[in-house]
Amino acid sequence: MALTRKGQATRERIVAAASRLMLDQGVARTTVEDIQGAAAVSPSQLYHYFPGKNAVVLAVIEHQTGQVLDAQCQGLDKLDNFDALGNWRDLMVGILTATQCVGGCPLGSLASDLSESDPVARVQLANAFQMWESLIHDGLTRMQERGELSPSADTAQLAVALLAAVQGGLLLSQVRRSPDPLIKSVDTMIDHLRTLSIS
């Protein structure tokens, strides 16, 4: 569907409002009426862009994937040595501290919320995590190519483990309202990568 500029802006307003609601209170607790109210659109306007709530959910996942990966790229695009790895870690801790550990990772929260209730959303979220993992993997590969990591380091395994450390750390930080778990979890992975460095 080709949208006019005004139509595009209305669609984006709906998606932004739905994102906030779904991340604040969960997908199931967010009704189509809530979204209409928050985005200040009529029912017919909302249905013009989205045939139903499921379609809004998929647009929210797409929106959050863009947001999270854009933020991640600020740290991961420059990743080719241990200083850059520390900067990426600081970037994540900074975001977490700024939000007072509320909300957890948007993609992790949506994945936990939707994996068993919406198979299409689950696949879309699996793809989002795959892209995130690839960004980490690319950075670790650059470190290896520059001789910062041993040629024998399994960068594919390490990329999954780093993403898992971030996700698990963010969840524990959310539930404890403390950045401590994310910091300890990512720092332990960085310690591990240092054991694989060529010194």
Next chain:
Amino acid sequence: MALTRKGQATRERIVAAASRLMLDQGVARTTVEDIQGAAAVSPSQLYHYFPGKNAVVLAVIEHQTGQVLDAQCQGLDKLDNFDALGNWRDLMVGILTATQCVGGCPLGSLASDLSESDPVARVQLANAFQMWESLIHDGLTRMQERGELSPSADTAQLAVALLAAVQGGLLLSQVRRSPDPLIKSVDTMIDHLRTLSIS
């Protein structure tokens, strides 16, 4: 409230039914009527044991905490060397494979579902994760006391990092429907512990 044996059995039936529903479809999607139907109790019976849905949620968290920690203890109670660490890892991979990676970690799912909507539940889940972390920490401390880990290893930090690796690995395994992320995430932490062993 002291319950008769029959009362206790009814209460347990309600909690077991509510646990299944809330983990299958999420807390918000589970109504009190769903729970009554699944547990085959009348509204007045349910309200005899629980003043409302929030009270059922807290009982579900308590129930799932018991289930998860009991299963974890089967691996963690024996943890005092690397073979036992591998057995704990195999135990978790076995459970994940048996469930075909559906559902993720019950405590992780409840934490993601409830942390922003139910402050009492969040604190109860934070306590559950604290108990889990202590079980891991106790095991790593035994490994250190036996000389399997260096005296300089920070077992408190490593315990948080291991729990985060399990939680992040389980979430990624749930969304990908593959045990691969959990395996790679926990194996990477075991690799790291080996770098801290006294050889």
